[in-house]
Amino acid sequence: MDKQHHKIEISTYIIVWLSLLAFTSITVTIAGISLGKYTLLIALSIAAIKSALVINIFMHIKFDEPIFKAFLALSGATLIIIFVLTFFDIIYR
Amino acid sequence: MNHDENVIAMTQHHAHVDKVGAKMGMWLFLFTEVLLFGGMFLVYAVYRYQYSEQFHIAAMELNTTIGTINTIILLTSSLTMALSIAYIERNKKSLSILFLSLTILLALIFLVNKYFEWSAKFEHGIYPRSEELLNRPSGQILFFGLYYVMTGLHGLHVVIGIIVLSFMLVFLLKNKITSENYNKLENSGLYWHLVDLIWIFLFPLFYLIQ
Numbered sequence: 001m002d003k004q005h006h007k008i009e010i011s012t013y014i015i016v017w018l019s020l021l022a023f024t025s026i027t028v029t030i031a032g033i034s035l036g037k038y039t040l041l042i043a044l045s046i047a048a049i050k051s052a053l054v055i056n057i058f059m060h061i062k063f064d065e066p067i068f069k070a071f072l073a074l075s076g077a078t079l080i081i082i083f084v085l086t087f088f089d090i091i092y093r
Numbered sequence: 094m095n096h097d098e099n100v101i102a103m104t105q106h107h108a109h110v111d112k113v114g115a116k117m118g119m120w121l122f123l124f125t126e127v128l129l130f131g132g133m134f135l136v137y138a139v140y141r142y143q144y145s146e147q148f149h150i151a152a153m154e155l156n157t158t159i160g161t162i163n164t165i166i167l168l169t170s171s172l173t174m175a176l177s178i179a180y181i182e183r184n185k186k187s188l189s190i191l192f193l194s195l196t197i198l199l200a201l202i203f204l205v206n207k208y209f210e211w212s213a214k215f216e217h218g219i220y221p222r223s224e225e226l227l228n229r230p231s232g233q234i235l236f237f238g239l240y241y242v243m244t245g246l247h248g249l250h251v252v253i254g255i256i257v258l259s260f261m262l263v264f265l266l267k268n269k270i271t272s273e274n275y276n277k278l279e280n281s282g283l284y285w286h287l288v289d290l291i292w293i294f295l296f297p298l299f300y301l302i303q
Binding site for chain 1: 113116117120121123124127128131135138139142143157161164165168169171172174175176179182183282283286289290293294296297298301302
């Protein structure tokens with residue numbers, strides 16, 4: 001087990017942290033510019049990229065057992081289904 | 094774990110630890126947390142769709158600067174958490190202790206900021222069921238209601254995180270967490286990163302609506 005255990009380099013963590021800060025400043029800057037209906041879409045996309053970085057590197061998902069990826073996919077899929085079904089109801093009411 | 098690995102573990106006088114099982118339990122717990130917050134994000138999404146104008150007006154009153162500072166603090170605390178685990182992995186106990194202490198410190202600073210942010214809102218008479226708030230259109234009441242519940246529940250998670258991480262600090266100092274067995278620290282780290290993840294979404298949804 002330990003031989004396979006993938007150690008992430010310290011420098012990788014620093015780079016991920018710097019990217020997270022960069023994405024934060026981008027999202028704050030973009031929020032100041034009026035982009036109409038795209039504002040929310042862009043903000044959520046950046047949040048999604050940031051969470052992908054945190055989940056993959058900080059939470060080691062990228063290098064861990066596949067079962068944890070399955071858990072994550074399952075909870076993500078559950079959320080998406082709940083959101084889609086609810087909005088079908090709200091929009092076409 | 095196969096039989097051979099078990100034998101090796103025993104001959105080395107190490108207590109057998111099921112690392113995958115321990116982590117699996119944590120991920121299952123995080124799954125329930127995602128659904129807990131997911132339900133709240135759903136309520137937010139529906140009301141933002143129905144009252145988008147009022148949500149925009151109400152959100153203008155939130156302090157973007159303090160929100161951004163808290164984002165930077167939480168992201169940095171996630172880094173120090175990851176570094177604490179990385180250093181115990183490399184058998185550098187004192188560095189691990191240093192970065193875990195920094196994580197707890199950053200979490201405390203986050204809460205102090207939250208305190209100032211909330212008390213400023215209270216001073217302006219904006220808090221659940223306040224007269225000032227109840228006289229406003231329902232979209233704004235909903236926005237601030239969700240703001241207090243969601244950032245409040247998140248704040249509660251930060252408080253729990255501080256308590257859990259403080260225990261981990263004691264375990265590290267007492268050598269209960271070592272480079273051989275740091276599952277506890279890893280699992281606490283996962284919890285802490287989840288707190289960060291939730292904030293990554295709370296931040297644009299509450300502070301960055303223009």
